[in-house]
Amino acid sequence: xxxxxxxxxxxxxxxxLLERAQIxxxxxxxxxxxYEEGTPIFREGHDADRxxxxxxxxxxxxxxxxxxxxxxxxxISPGQLFGIAPALQRDTYPATAIAAAESIALxxxxxxxxxxxxxxxxxxxxxxxxxxxxxGQIQETLTEMATQAVEKRVAAAVLRMVNQSxxxxxxxxxxxxxxxxxxxxxxxxxxxxxxSRLLSxxxxxxxxxxxxxxxxxxxxxxxxxxxxxxx
Amino acid sequence: xxxxxxxxxxxxxxxxLLERAQIxxxxxxxxxxxYEEGTPIFREGHDADRxxxxxxxxxxxxxxxxxxxxxxxxxISPGQLFGIAPALQRDTYPATAIAAAESIALxxxxxxxxxxxxxxxxxxxxxxxxxxxxxGQIQETLTEMATQAVEKRVAAAVLRMVNQSxxxxxxxxxxxxxxxxxxxxxxxxxxxxxxSRLLSxxxxxxxxxxxxxxxxxxxxxxxxxxxxxxx
DNA sequence: CCGGAACGTTGCTCTGAAACAAACTCCTGA
DNA sequence: TCAGGAGTTTGTTTCAGAGCAACGTTCCGG
Numbered sequence: 001x002x003x004x005x006x007x008x009x010x011x012x013x014x015x016x017l018l019e020r021a022q023i024x025x026x027x028x029x030x031x032x033x034x035y036e037e038g039t040p041i042f043r044e045g046h047d048a049d050r051x052x053x054x055x056x057x058x059x060x061x062x063x064x065x066x067x068x069x070x071x072x073x074x075x076i077s078p079g080q081l082f083g084i085a086p087a088l089q090r091d092t093y094p095a096t097a098i099a100a101a102e103s104i105a106l107x108x109x110x111x112x113x114x115x116x117x118x119x120x121x122x123x124x125x126x127x128x129x130x131x132x133x134x135x136g137q138i139q140e141t142l143t144e145m146a147t148q149a150v151e152k153r154v155a156a157a158v159l160r161m162v163n164q165s166x167x168x169x170x171x172x173x174x175x176x177x178x179x180x181x182x183x184x185x186x187x188x189x190x191x192x193x194x195x196s197r198l199l200s201x202x203x204x205x206x207x208x209x210x211x212x213x214x215x216x217x218x219x220x221x222x223x224x225x226x227x228x229x230x231x
Numbered sequence: 232x233x234x235x236x237x238x239x240x241x242x243x244x245x246x247x248l249l250e251r252a253q254i255x256x257x258x259x260x261x262x263x264x265x266y267e268e269g270t271p272i273f274r275e276g277h278d279a280d281r282x283x284x285x286x287x288x289x290x291x292x293x294x295x296x297x298x299x300x301x302x303x304x305x306x307i308s309p310g311q312l313f314g315i316a317p318a319l320q321r322d323t324y325p326a327t328a329i330a331a332a333e334s335i336a337l338x339x340x341x342x343x344x345x346x347x348x349x350x351x352x353x354x355x356x357x358x359x360x361x362x363x364x365x366x367g368q369i370q371e372t373l374t375e376m377a378t379q380a381v382e383k384r385v386a387a388a389v390l391r392m393v394n395q396s397x398x399x400x401x402x403x404x405x406x407x408x409x410x411x412x413x414x415x416x417x418x419x420x421x422x423x424x425x426x427s428r429l430l431s432x433x434x435x436x437x438x439x440x441x442x443x444x445x446x447x448x449x450x451x452x453x454x455x456x457x458x459x460x461x462x
Numbered sequence: 463c464c465g466g467a468a469c470g471t472t473g474c475t476c477t478g479a480a481a482c483a484a485a486c487t488c489c490t491g492a
Numbered sequence: 493t494c495a496g497g498a499g500t501t502t503g504t505t506t507c508a509g510a511g512c513a514a515c516g517t518t519c520c521g522g
Contacts, residue, residue: 063370067459069378073370088363089356094370125320131362132319138369139294139304139325145376146420147300150479180499189377191480196500212488212499228298381509411469422510427471443469443518 004032004106008055012079013130017122026116030106035099037178041083044096048085050107054078057103058165058177062096062186072187074137075100077164081127086110087117088131101177145189148228153188154198155227158208162217171209172218180213202226235263239286239337243310244361248353257347261337266330268409272314275327279316281338285309288334289396289408293327293417303418305368306331308395312358317341318348319362332408376420379459384419385429386458389439393448402440403449411444433457 004027009015015023032055035041041052044063059076073095076082085093108116117124144153158175165176181192181199188195199215202208207223209216217223235258240246246254263286266272272283275294290307304326307313316324339347348355375384389406396407412423412430419426430446433439438454440447448454 063374065374065378067378069374071374071377073373085363087359088366089360090363090367094363094367128318128359129320131366132316132321132325135319135362135366135369136321136325138366138373142304142369142373142376143294143296143300143302145373146302147296147298181501182499192500193481193502194479197479197502200501412471413469423470424472424511425509427469428509431471 003027004030008106009053012053014081014123014126015120016126018120022120026108026120027106029108029112031108032104032106035103035105037099037101039099041097041099041103041105042093044094045092048083048090048093049110050083051081051086051110051113052083052097052105052107053081055104055106057105058100059097059103060100060183062098063094064096070186071189072183073141074134075161075164081130083107084113084127084131086113087127100179100183150188150190150194151198151226152228154184154190154195155223157184157187158215158217159220159223159227161215162220166217169216172216173220174214174216178213179215234258235261235337240284243284245312245354245357246351247357249351253351257339257351258337260339260343262339263335263337266334266336268330268332270330272328272330272334272336273324275325276323279314279321279324280341281314282312282317282341282344283314283328283336283338284312286335286337288336289331290328290334291331291414293329294325295327301417302420303414304372305365306392306395312361314338315344315358315362317344318358331410381419381421381425382429382457383459385415385421385426386454388415388418389446389448390451390454390458392446393451397448400447403447404451405445405447409444410446 006020006023006027009018009023009027015026018026030053035057041059042048042050054076056078058078059082061073061076061082062070063073064070076097083093083097085091117127144156148156161175161179162173166173167176181195184195185192199208199210202223203210205222207217207219207226209218237251237254237258240249240254240258246257249257261284266288272290273279273281285307287309289309290313292304292307292313293301294304295301307328314324314328316322348358375387379387392406392410393404397404398407412426415426416423430439430441433454434441436453438448438450438457440449
């Protein structure tokens with residue numbers, strides 16, 4: 001296995017305070033791996049023996065019910081730590097992570113978490129900061145789910161993906177990873193049928209442009225209004 | 232202000248590894264306060280300048296939408312840390328905490344969080360463990376909200392309160408703090424009307440017994456079945 | 463002891479969205 | 493190049509649960 005380059009980590013929040021030598025040290029303990037679209041990185045209930053950093057690609061974090069229904073709890077984008085159950089003293093992962101697009105991630109043995117927080121200034125602080133943001137996001141989604149009508153939720157879900165991964169094209173802003181109607185329904189707790197109808201309607205109104213597994217938002221402002229941003 | 236007694240903290244997870252002298256030290260920095268039912272301890276968006284430990288009573292943690300709807304994210308029971316936004320490097324509280332019954336809580340300046348985690352063995356570990364559990368709970372609620380029908384959600388919500396605060400009486404297990412229909416609807420994202428109907432129906436079936444702000448579960452097993460525990 | 467507020471119950475109506483159903487389109491691999 | 497599967501679209505039906513309304517009950521302060 002070739003040595004990983006230091007530039008992979010420089011500039012990322014958890015490592016921003018570190019010396020070059022320290023980053024080297026961290027990388028020497030890391031394992032790098034590529035995941036095809038649809039491949040699980042880890043599964044709900046399995047031994048939480050490693051923690052991860054996404055270098056490239058996008059992930060979906062999923063929870064399933066006993067009845068077989070599933071929902072997408074959040075998305076992970078490049079530069080983020082994930083699977084940090086070990087940081088929370090959990091011995092199993094509470095959710096499943098799946099590559100939404102071809103992805104590359106580093107990972108470390110869970111045992112190293114303690115070493116990292118102890119040895120590297122800023123690492124713990126920044127990690128827990130991320131965790132706090134994530135907790136806030138989930139609470140946000142929860143309130144939304146409990147109080148908002150389907151159309152608002154779907155609009156909000158699309159916006160969230162755009163905000164996290166949007167990149168400009170000539171027609172508008174596109175979501176950088178493949179998304180199916182089913183995926184969106186799993187984010188919003190509705191059916192793919194309803195999502196399909198909504199997207200069709202929005203397309204008619206010139207708000208989005210969508211093909212098979214691909215969505216471009218042509219009128220973000222209209223979508224923000226639909227999402228009910230207190231208007 | 233009289234000195235607080237060490238026995239208040241002994242045995243609680245975050246402090247279990249500590250010496251008597253260390254507990255003394257921690258208590259000397261603490262402020263103790265009593266809150267009437269309905270009194271807010273802190274509010275969403277306000278400066279997160281303190282963190283708390285509930286000694287007695289029960290709290291509701293609430294989030295509100297711009298549109299004025301609100302939902303109860305979780306309940307806090309005695310012995311739990313709460314308002315630990317400072318631990319996550321947040322400068323405002325992401326939710327509001329309100330006394331569901333008359334309550335007593337200790338609090339410390341947010342600045343001390345760093346000192347506590349640095350000086351007291353096990354404190355950080357135990358705190359983040361709690362946080363992990365809480366994150367798991369919220370994800371659980373989220374999936375439930377997205378996939379389950381109203382009756383199941385309400386049953387699950389009642390069960391959660393019973394598990395957290397249930398105490399045996401001659402007729403069954405009662406929830407130890409006041410709960411209105413509206414409260415339950417705020418936990419489940421439905422209306423108080425629907426909750427009222429459900430409780431009436433359950434009462435008819437001999438599953439619960441409820442008076443004004445008080446609920447006794449007479450047949451917990453039936454409720455578990457209703458909650459859809461994969462049966 | 464009275465009046466009003468807070469909480470709860472119940473009946474009725476109506477609609478948003480799930481469920482069911484049936485094609486259609488694109489993509490992939492044999 | 494053809495078959496099958498994955499993803500999508502659209503129409504129709506159905507119903508759980510929200511909304512509205514009116515009334516009952518308990519509690520508390522003056």
